[in-house]
Amino acid sequence: MKISSIPLPIPLKCCLVMFLWALISMAHAEDLLVPISKFNNDSQKLSPDSVLEFWGYHEYDGSDNYQNTLKLRFYTPLEVGDWRGRFRLDTSVASDYNSTTSPNNATQFTTGPTLITVWGQNQTFLNPLNALVGARVVFPFGNNNQWAAGPQLSWSFTPQIDTLLHVADFSPLIRYMYGFCAKNNNCTGTSNQTPLKRNLELYPTVGFRLGPATMLRLLDENGIIYNSAGGGWFVPIDAMITHRLSSNLEVAIGASKQVIQTFQQYDWMAYGKISWNF
Incomplete structure (x- = not known):
């Protein structure tokens, strides 16, 4: 007796193909990705070194406006009682210009943003996190006449195993910045003032480890921003090779390009x- 094959509906065929693809992907996932259970939380392992960094940025906003920035960044250990952490100072000078003013203004730098960041942990405060x-x-230095402040939480996870991607670490950070005016300071009194x-x-x-002394870092220097006041997202592709x-000297180059910009920041950097x- 001849048994004829029963044709499968197209949606069912698609489901079978996707199921087989998932099985194949799972079979090779361990070669590429590190399972979540194989990461160690190394957030408490703070570096004892001080670090001095010199940064240079070239930024374009997408509408014929450019900015060159020179930045000095300094890290150092900080201890207060049982609290252990790190202190970071950023200060900079910046030059804004466009295709019309560049012959005169491209090398004229003014005071840029200055900020202080402190982070760490003791044995009791928010320790379950x-x-x-x-x-x-x-x-509020330079052309910025508003203060801004906000809390942050950060982690550092390192893999227990190596994979084909050579993941070195996963270090997420979340921060909320709230701008405000100082007393007797008019935040709307200047034409170049950005919204709070x-x-x-x-x-x-x-x-990711590219070699014994070389790394690729994604979304390290420039991250994702959500504007909670007016809504809108800024999502870049940011990559830096270090x-x-x-043992004491490191160099790095990087670039960032916006892919979602419903909240205005920059086009590329x-x-x-x-x-x-x-």
Whole structure:
């Protein structure tokens, strides 16, 4: 007796194909990805070194406006009683210009943003989070006449196993910045004043080892921003390659390009740094 095959409906065929693809992907996932259960929480392992960094940025906003920024960044350990953490200072100068003014203004730098960030942890405060708790303050210097401050939480996870992608770490950070005016300071009195900050900042940073002294870091220097005041997202592709020349000296180059910009930030950015540990 001849048994004829029963044709399968197209949706069922699609489901079978997707199921087989999922099985194949799961079979190779361990070669590419590190299971969540195989990560260690190393958030409490803070570096004892001080670090001095020199940064340079070239930014374009998409409408014939450019900005060059030179930044000095300094990290150092900080201890207060049982609390252990890190202190970071950023200060900068910036030059804004366009295709018309560039011959005269491209090299004229003015004071840029200055900010302080502190983070760390003791044995009791928010200890169940297994996170580093901190805060950032932005000072109203230069062409910015508003203060901004906000809390942050950060973690650092390192894999117990190696994979084909050579994941080095997963270091997420979440921060909320709230802008406000100082007493007797008119935040609306200047034409170049930006709206008061109401920004949620997300940094789902991932590091990959490219070699013994070389790493690729994604969403490390520039992260995702959500504007909670007017709504809107800014989501970039941000990648930075770092190379350690010695135990004390490191260099890096990177670039960032917006892919979602319902909240205005920049169109693209290129940057680099020289870092010295001591």
